[in-house]
Amino acid sequence: MQRGTILCGTITVPDLDAAIAAWRDVLGLELCETGSVDAALAQSWGAEACAGLGFAMLRPRSGDAFWIRLVEQPRHDGFVPTTTYGWAAYELTVQDVFGWAEKLAGPAFEIIGPPKTIANMEPAFIPMQVLGTGQEMIYLNEVVGQMPGFVLPRAASPVDRAFIVVLAARDRAASVRWYVDALGLDESATFTIPYTMINRAFALPADHQTTLTMVASGTMPVVEVDDYPASVAERPCHAGMLPPGNAMVTLAVPDLELCAVKWIVPPALREGALYEGRRAGTTRGAAGELVELVEAG
Numbered sequence: 001m002q003r004g005t006i007l008c009g010t011i012t013v014p015d016l017d018a019a020i021a022a023w024r025d026v027l028g029l030e031l032c033e034t035g036s037v038d039a040a041l042a043q044s045w046g047a048e049a050c051a052g053l054g055f056a057m058l059r060p061r062s063g064d065a066f067w068i069r070l071v072e073q074p075r076h077d078g079f080v081p082t083t084t085y086g087w088a089a090y091e092l093t094v095q096d097v098f099g100w101a102e103k104l105a106g107p108a109f110e111i112i113g114p115p116k117t118i119a120n121m122e123p124a125f126i127p128m129q130v131l132g133t134g135q136e137m138i139y140l141n142e143v144v145g146q147m148p149g150f151v152l153p154r155a156a157s158p159v160d161r162a163f164i165v166v167l168a169a170r171d172r173a174a175s176v177r178w179y180v181d182a183l184g185l186d187e188s189a190t191f192t193i194p195y196t197m198i199n200r201a202f203a204l205p206a207d208h209q210t211t212l213t214m215v216a217s218g219t220m221p222v223v224e225v226d227d228y229p230a231s232v233a234e235r236p237c238h239a240g241m242l243p244p245g246n247a248m249v250t251l252a253v254p255d256l257e258l259c260a261v262k263w264i265v266p267p268a269l270r271e272g273a274l275y276e277g278r279r280a281g282t283t284r285g286a287a288g289e290l291v292e293l294v295e296a297g
Helices: 016-026 039-044 097-103 172-183 196-201
Strands: 006-013 030-036 054-059 067-072 086-094 110-113 125-131 137-143 159-168 186-194 209-217 220-226 246-253 279-284 290-295
Touching: 006 016, 006 159, 006 290, 016 030, 016 054, 016 067, 039 279, 086 246, 097 125, 097 137, 110 196, 137 159, 172 186, 172 209, 172 220
Parallel strands: 006 067, 086 137, 159 220, 246 290
Antiparallel strands: 006 246, 030 054, 054 067, 086 159, 110 125, 125 137, 186 209, 209 220, 279 290
């Protein structure tokens, strides 16, 4: 498995059953595991209060090695998506993005941005943006071409694996360096675009420009690191729990011993659909984001 492969996006939700129904019955992912968060696993995330909370694991019908993990914890009323440091969005590759606009007309997902092309990135993919029941931001991207220097994943099921994950950075350059120096990933292309989601969240003019840098593993995109306006805030969080919304990203690495990171607790063997008996550990990136690493050489 390639270094930096996105294995999982963890999301906190106030109602686990409703979130499962949204991801399984609306987006079409397969439910593959449910249970309660193990105390040792919760401790490894620095989220001891999550021990015993319900969780569910879902994966694309393509069978690709990517999971969405839903963890049930109380909603935080102070959280507003796309306004705080940390994981801002998970981008999933899909088939027929224009068809999803009609399929998602209902209570499970709120369409924030309808499908449209992006200046400076066309004709590679067409994205749309939705909010889920846990206020998670999800971009649904249909790959229609390729970008110079990248191999973009085409969906083998209606909703498939992560295309890339989006980080709201405290310091874009510092975050890029962290992924390069700590995990051995590659600094790649930098773009400046009118970023609709950011402009809308901060009431900026529609033509306000945002600079972002792609972190990759060779030609495989991994993390999009975004500059954010000066009015960005720290993400509010319940004591001892995961951040609300897009909470944590899990990446594959060939050897945990070669990661230049500070572990929340030492890595350990983990069981379950995502881990399959492999070692895993969790750390924090330069923006304070939770990054779980699984040894999957």
